[in-house]
Amino acid sequence: MMRVLIVDDEQLAIDRLAGFLSDIDGVEVVGNACNARAASQAIVELHPDLVLLDIQMPGRSGMALAADLPAEDRPEIVFVTAFEHFAPDAFSVDAADYLLKPVRFDRLKQAIVRAQRRIRLSIAAAQGEKVVAETSRYLREIWVSVRDGQVRLDVELIEWIEAAKDYVLLHTATRSYLHRISMSALEEKLDPEALMRVHRSAFVRPSLVEKLERPGKGSLNLVLRDGAIVQVGPSYVKDVLRRIGPAPASQ
CATH class of the missing domain: 2.40.50.1020 (LytTr DNA-binding domain)
Known part of the structure; x- marks a missing residue:
């Protein structure tokens, strides 16, 4: 079961995401937070596998929070924002995905699947396994x-x-x-x-x-x-x- 923390300063946005997540198998919402400070504490206490993280919030931004998370035991991050211009910064902090509001169910589900795969691959890498890809005569x-x-x-x-x-x-x-x-x-x-x-x-x-x-x-x-x-x-x-x-x- 994937444990998900929702972070957004708007309750309606939290409710919308929670509603979508309730229709996705293998997902459990373990909590929510309305700002970066509360989110940081929740991550320590709840140990979520994935954080759905708004970027623009009162006080510290979601981007700053993600950048400061320690590499060890870091949850997967999926940014949820109304602004597409944050995308370069989002992927620079190794986000699993970047969703634009209003979030569509199919894109949220895709992000969940992607985060689940990243977790599995991380575990496999820790066990010394390797992912091998085939070559191509075109751009490889x-x-x-x-x-x-x-x-x-x-x-x-x-x-x-x-x-x-x-x-x-x-x-x-x-x-x-x-x-x-x-x-x-x-x-x-x-x-x-x-x-x-x-x-x-x-x-x-x-x-x-x-x-x-x-x-x-x-x-x-x-x-x-x-x-x-x-x-x-x-x-x-x-x-x-x-x-x-x-x-x-x-x-």
């Missing part, structure tokens, strides 16, 4: 920024990609990385068989698509294994259906 790795410098990200670990103004968000099973590159430049470097462009603002790993949704005439959404929903651009629908759609029924 990307240097991405993290809290204390840069790391080499294996492209095989990327599950989907979305545009974020002058950056892209590279979503893996355990966290997202912010990387400065255009979508068109990235498309030239990626193996289209592994990461297919499905929108001018998104790439998806086809093997992770579990469901096709049609919310309206001519529109198409892809539901990934971890619950993320990715919209397909109108000009990409035919190619996506040809590639990953159901096979036509035999006559």
